[in-house]
Amino acid sequence: MTTAIRPAGPVKLSISGVGKEFPVRGGSGPMHALQDVSLELRTGEFLVLVGPSGSGKSTLLDLLGGLAAPSSGQILLDGRPITGPGLDRGIVFQQYALLPWRTARANIELGLEAKGIRRRQRRAIADEYLDLVGLGGFGDRYPHELSGGMKQRVAIARSLAFDPEVLLMDEPFAALDAQTRESLQDELLRIWRSTGKTILFITHGIDEAVYLGQRVAVLTSRPGRIKAEVTIDIVREGDDVRSSEQFRRLRHEIWSLLQSEVTRAQGLERLAVSAGTGAAGQ
Structure with missing residues (x-):
């Protein structure tokens, strides 16, 4: 199987300065899920979004699908604001929803x-x-x-x-066994090549991100921001792509970007627990 990197087409989906806040019951202020997220997805591109748990990946997909509205910033599809659900976007969730x-x-x-x-x-x-x-x-x-x-x-x-103009996929293979997941990854690449669809794919799996994407955008821990964008320059030849030196290099690069965010998120979680314990003891 060979997949060449396609030339970039015009901008299909534009995310500019997007933030999303949620009220917290009894809290001193809102919870910031996303903050100042800016990202462009070009026509026919396969973009993968990764981030630590709680980084706002699924929140962003809800905004793109029109299932929720951003607190700040704007999202444009073909230059028009997204104001709600529509048939110009197809959404595939982790749970099949059949x-x-x-x-x-x-x-x-x-x-x-x-x-x-x-x-x-x-x-x-x-x-x-x-x-x-x-x-x-x-x-x-x-x-x-x-x-x-x-x-x-x-x-x-x-x-x-x-x-649809864009296919949005929210960890669609996460609930499947490893063999089925890899089979469907290959199937999705085949479908993408045959249809030319613009795809935004959300996953927590680094290997999956490198294998599928032309470009991988890495989110920070909460509030989610775009930390980095990594171009996946693999030319897929043969059946052992995941064992190649290129694949391992890109996987390590994305792992390093994510690891510091996971560590930071764990530290903030320990501080929150400690603060809660201290308040309870007073």
């Missing part, structure tokens, strides 16, 4: 129904995307008849079928 009473094909047809596409055309499109994700012949199966990996394939097909 409707259990609908078949795999009918789940894929959901976004097509929202677009007002006629039944016969919906079925043809759904079958096309079932084939794309390697599930041709499984269209009449219900979610309880599918494995975890197959359910996630259906979720990916559902998000691609209505042709």
Whole structure:
């Protein structure tokens, strides 16, 4: 398998000075989840976002999906502000979120129904995307008849079928076993190459980030900010990419960026616990 780095296209998604605060019950002020996050995603690019636990990765995805509004800054898709959910963005979550009473094909047809596409055309499109994700012949199966990996394939097909401008993926393979996860990583790269979709992929796995991304953005511990952006210049040839010297070098670079943030987050957590214990003892 060979994956060359694509030339950068025009800016598809622009995140400028974005912050997100949440009120804290009984606290002296709000909790800052994100602060001054700025990032650009170009057309056809595969960007991976990593960060320590609690760094605001999923909060940022909620903002991009229009499921929440930023406290400051702005998010533009094709130059237009994101003000709520829309069919210009497809979202794939860690949990598959398939409707259990609908078949795999009918789940894929959901976004097509929202677009007002006629039944016969919906079925043809759904079958096309079932084939794309390697599930041709499984269209009449219900979610309880599918494995975890197959359910996630259906979720990916559902998000691609209505042709969104950007595909947002929130740790979609985290709940799967290692073998299935690696298989779906390869499948996702194949789908990305064949569709040319713009993808923002969130993960806590460094190996996954290096393997999938053209570029990896590293978030700091809370409040999340962009600490660094690392270009993944691997030319993937053969089946042993993860053992290459290039892969190990990039993995170590991102690990080093993250390790200091994890250490800082743990230190802040110990201080918070100590402060709480002291207050309780007074």
